[in-house]
Amino acid sequence: MKATGIVVEYNPFHNGHLHHLNQSRQKTNCEVVIAVMSGNFLQRGEPALVDKWSRTKMALKAGVDIVIELPYAFATAQATDFAKGAILLLDAMKCESFCFGSEEGTLNAFQHTYSLLSSKKEEYNTAISNFMKQGVSYPKALNEAYKLVSLESTQPLLDLTQPNNILGYHYLEATKLFNTSIQPETIQRIVANYHEDAQVDETIASATGIRKLILDNQHLEEVQKFLPESSFQQLTEWTNTHHTFGSWDRFWPLLRFTILRHSKEQLANYAEVTEGMENAIWNAAVKCEQFETFMHTIKSKRYTWTRIQRMLTHIFTGFTWEQLAEVNFPTYLRPLGMSKNGQTYLNSIKKDLQLPLVSRVAASKDPLLQMDIKAANLYYAGLQSTISHQMIGSDYSTKPIIY
Known part of the structure; x- marks a missing residue:
């Protein structure tokens, strides 16, 4: 069976993602689509809107065949390491190709840019x-x-000012630097740009725009037209159960507590906290009652909003410079879910896998996996709802979803 890979966050899965999924299948003429998906914390340094299990269900119901978790250490990393982790996992899953969305839309400029910078x-x-x-x-x-x-x-x-072009470049770079056999393809990103607000006269919006509508209004009717019905149903089920969504605004009381229980010197031990930022972070946490105010207080021209959020993510989860230094390559494959078709494919390659396949996390002591479990527990604690508190520790008992 011919497999193609995609790298996703699905925060949440929307109509643009459905277009990418369908075009990837068509362009590569594959029988299986494998998605490497971030867990409960994301590359822009923020909690996911809903957890990885809900987003896995969205993916499977839309037509993805296998969802593999991108470990926390890569999912929350700068673009180079994010791409490295994702591409190496897709290569380990025996994908012949992978397909990414880009503002460029054709592979030619990616190849020329790589040759130039090399x-x-x-x-x-x-x-x-x-x-x-x-x-x-x-x-x-x-x-x-x-x-x-x-x-x-x-x-x-x-144009390396465009976010999807930047990630696409690093995907291509990873395939070459690590001598993978996986072949890149790209498709044109359509209608909505990465950071654009949702437009009332469109049916495709950026995930950023969709999240903004949801978090500002705390109800889903305004975003329904931007989502496949299965995604809308999944979000409805989530809000009926949890009554809240993941965001730093929601997590701020616990994040603020975490910052203030440390000394400034201790904060400097956490990954990506550099050049005195521990002082700015601690001082702002003392003064600011709201996350937005806190961020505007410490934002500077030297550090992007995303870079600061990644620092905060690592402080919140306790991920240190020492741990980061030990991260080189993905060390396991963890399926979060699969279709019957995906199950057939996985069974056909299982004996040839060069990384261990983890379906029961309790049986593994891998430090990268232990970090994933810790991050999941802290995510549920951050949501501060009755049902989310009950889900602390659920990574040990939740089996891959079969759809």
Whole structure:
């Protein structure tokens, strides 16, 4: 059976994701679609709107065949490591290809950009370092350095100010750096840009726009047209059960408590907390009663909102620089769910897998997996609802969903 891979967060699964899924299946002519999906904390450094099990159900009901969890250490990492973890898991699942959405929409510019940056690696890295010394944020330094090294190129190159182009570039980079056999494909992102608010006259909106509507209004009717019916039903079931959604606004009392129970020096031990940010974080937590106020207090031109949120995620979950230094590659495959078709495929490759397949987490002592379990428990604690508190520890008892 021919399998293609996709890398997703599905926060939540919407009509744009359905388009990507269907186009991926069509473009690669595959029989199986495997999604590597982030768990309960995401790449932009924030809690997921709903947990990984609900998002797995959305994926399976929409047509994904297998959902594999991207471990916390990669799911909350900068783009390079996020892509590395995802691509290596898809390669381990014997995918012949993977397909990602991009603003570019064709592979040509990705290939040319990779060739350019590979050939000018030293010049590129020096330029990044020089721009960083001027006090700009890391993403801005990357972009300025990229402009500099691409001045003389006559080939079509990527616009690396676009978020999906950036991730797509790192996916392609990972396939080459780690000598995978997996073949990249891309499709054009349609209608809504990554950060756009939802538009009333469209049926496709960004996940950011959809989340904003849900979190601002705390009801689902306004987002129904942007979602497949199965996703809307799953969100309805979630809100009827939990009566709240995952967000830093919701988690702020516990996050604030976590920050303040540490000294400033202790905060510096957590991953991505650098250059005195522990002082700014602690001081703002003392003063700010609301998360939004807290973020605006510590935001600076050197650190993006996303970068700061990743620091906070690691403080909240207790993920340290020491733990981060020990993370190199994914060490297991954890299926969260699968269709009957996916089950057939998994059975056909099971004997050839080069990573252990984990379906019962209690049987594994892998430190990456233990971090996933810890993050899941803290996510449910952060939701602060009766049912979510009952779900603390549920990773040990929840079996992969068979749909």
